Amino acid sequence: MPPREEFSTEGLEGAPSNDIGWHFGTPVPNVRGNIVCKLCGKVVKGGITRFKEHIAHKTGNVAPCPNVTGM
Secondary structure: OOOOOOOOOOOOOOOOOOOHHHHOEEEOOOOOOEEEEOOOOOEEEOOHHHHHHHHHOOOOOOOOOOOOOOO
């Protein structure tokens, strides 16, 4: 298995927290809880937890990101 890539969680421009999910999405200005995926452009409603489900392909709440490959 390849080594894990490390992501810094400090100093993300415009991110409301140090959550790792902000590396892959940006908050929609003036709309609380909406995040735009940097990989596919989809707007995910429901906050950073639901957005990470989009990135992780967790079924049930959101559509999976088409630009993220499986392991």
